[in-house]
Amino acid sequence: MTTSLDDIRARIAAAAKTAGRDPADVTLTAVSKQQPWEAIAPILAAGQRVYGENRVQEAVERWSGRREEIELRLIGPLQSNKAREAVAFFDVIETLDREKLAIELAEAIQREGRAPVLYVQVNTGEEAQKAGVAPGEADAFIEQCRREHGLRVSGLMCIPPVGEPAGPHFALLAKIAARNGLGALSMGMSGDFELAIRFGATHVRVGSALFGARA
Numbered sequence: 001m002t003t004s005l006d007d008i009r010a011r012i013a014a015a016a017k018t019a020g021r022d023p024a025d026v027t028l029t030a031v032s033k034q035q036p037w038e039a040i041a042p043i044l045a046a047g048q049r050v051y052g053e054n055r056v057q058e059a060v061e062r063w064s065g066r067r068e069e070i071e072l073r074l075i076g077p078l079q080s081n082k083a084r085e086a087v088a089f090f091d092v093i094e095t096l097d098r099e100k101l102a103i104e105l106a107e108a109i110q111r112e113g114r115a116p117v118l119y120v121q122v123n124t125g126e127e128a129q130k131a132g133v134a135p136g137e138a139d140a141f142i143e144q145c146r147r148e149h150g151l152r153v154s155g156l157m158c159i160p161p162v163g164e165p166a167g168p169h170f171a172l173l174a175k176i177a178a179r180n181g182l183g184a185l186s187m188g189m190s191g192d193f194e195l196a197i198r199f200g201a202t203h204v205r206v207g208s209a210l211f212g213a214r215a
């Protein structure tokens with residue numbers, strides 16, 4: 001039987017090949033937020049090891065008993081007062097987007113003696129309701145994170161506006177990453193991960209296409 005995981009993996013590999021890229025350079029982040037354990041268990045059993053969550057508390061509740069088996073990525077907004085908990089629990093935090101959070105993360109990394117991989121979230125569509133630094137401020141923010149706060153930034157993440165072609169947003173994120181020497185690009189979701197791979201995504205975040213619609 002072909003599972004949704006086989007299907008998504010095959011689509012990732014095909015999209016990478018079409019783009020002249022090595023499929024091994026694209027990682028599937030299975031977005032398990034708001035999913036019942038019955039939906040996650042078969043995917044975990046089938047060998048999927050990288051998961052994305054958008055809330056610290058929910059992630060801790062879902063994964064704390066299984067923490068060693070998996071890589072956990074925070075893909076939702078992080079409140080400054082949760083920085084320490086997030087640093088203690090996540091392998092990757094994809095949503096660094098403001099100086100106050102940079103300060104809190106730097107302090108938490110010192111105190112916890114543990115440094116998650118950090119991505120800066122860019123609000124490529126400059127939407128008021130969306131988190132992320134504006135594209136025009138990204139270079140300065142990345143530099144500030146590195147120089148003033150001693151943070152090692154490894155990549156960028158974006159969530160393009162709903163109802164707009166995503167291609168230009170993916171292209172913009174890739175361009176900002178390239179000029180800042182950043183190798184990791186988290187972009188593409190259930191509806192557009194193949195397109196994101198064409199534009200250079202190294203990590204695609206797939207939820208509903210893998211697990212079914214969220215509750």
Ligand SMILES: *Cc1c(COP(=O)(O)O)cnc(C)c1O
Nearest residue numbers: 031054075189190205206207208
């Ligand atoms: C929920 C979520 C996803 C997954 O969305 P799907 O359309 O279900 O694949 C990806 N990225 C972020 C940041 C999310 O919050």
